[in-house]
Amino acid sequence: MTNFSQEFHTLNYVIRESENVLLFAHSHPDGDTTGSVLALKEYIQSFGKKVDIACFDPLPKYLKEITREDFNFPHKFNLNDYKLVIACDSVERGFQKILPLLKEDQITAIIDHHPDITLKADINIIDAKYSSVCEMIYNFLIFNNAEITNKMSTFLMLGILSDTGMFQHANTTPEVMKIASDLMKKGAPIAKIVRSAFCNKNISTLKLWGKAFERAKFYPETGMIVSIITQKDMEETDASNEDISQVATILNTVPGTKFSLILSERKDGTVKGSLRSEHYKGVDVSALAARFGGGGHKLASGFEIKGKIVETEDGWKIV
16 A cells, blocks of 8 residues: 555645635445545634535435535635635545646645546545545544544544445455444444444335346346346435445345446436446456446446437337
């Protein structure tokens, strides 16, 4: 893993010198980007700074039990009011729209653990060997001798649990478990986080999952299991995009599968593909996602293409 001592020192210095800081969470926010910006907000506010969080989508409803914070759309802020702008996790899911709007004298920072990040900021803290951005922020806080509070511990644990699949994925290293142990000692309520973020499902979520599971098809020759979710399904079940996120992970647990693929229609006329696998299965799903202009991790990747899903005599197709 990269030693970010210089970057950690620089970022901390800039935070202390900035009166107004804007944090950016990626579109369709998950536990890692959410935990990252919320933990950083707590830390930066401890210096008496003004901190706002921008995102092109609202905070997921399932996280309301963990925090009362909320995200605001970028257009609600005067972006030029902030001396420092920090983007956390999957920065190419929205931050590329923000960067061109910033002035040259504004300082930008990127913290990400996804591979092949093409965006560049003034401060770049990027390494795909980390399990999550929350792990990276934990190291940043420890490096700068910060007091990690109960709330910060909760937010950091949320991100680590999210991106390690509750310690089930191959990125669950001994260092991750050591960090999780420390966060628990500092007050992170792991049972509450798991219940709120991963187990507390609405009836709309279960109905949507039922449709996806019913359509699932397994291809033994490739080890792929695939299913689809249409916009009509979303309307009939009154579900949201955040309800889709765990379907690919669950299908990936079916015996004999090497990887799972969920194709879901979105309101903007695109179809999103979500791919999942496990280290021992020997499949790099990021390579599959790259064929369709997407990317991500070897075990969790995605892509978006224009079109809609239609049912034909030969099965479901994207047209």
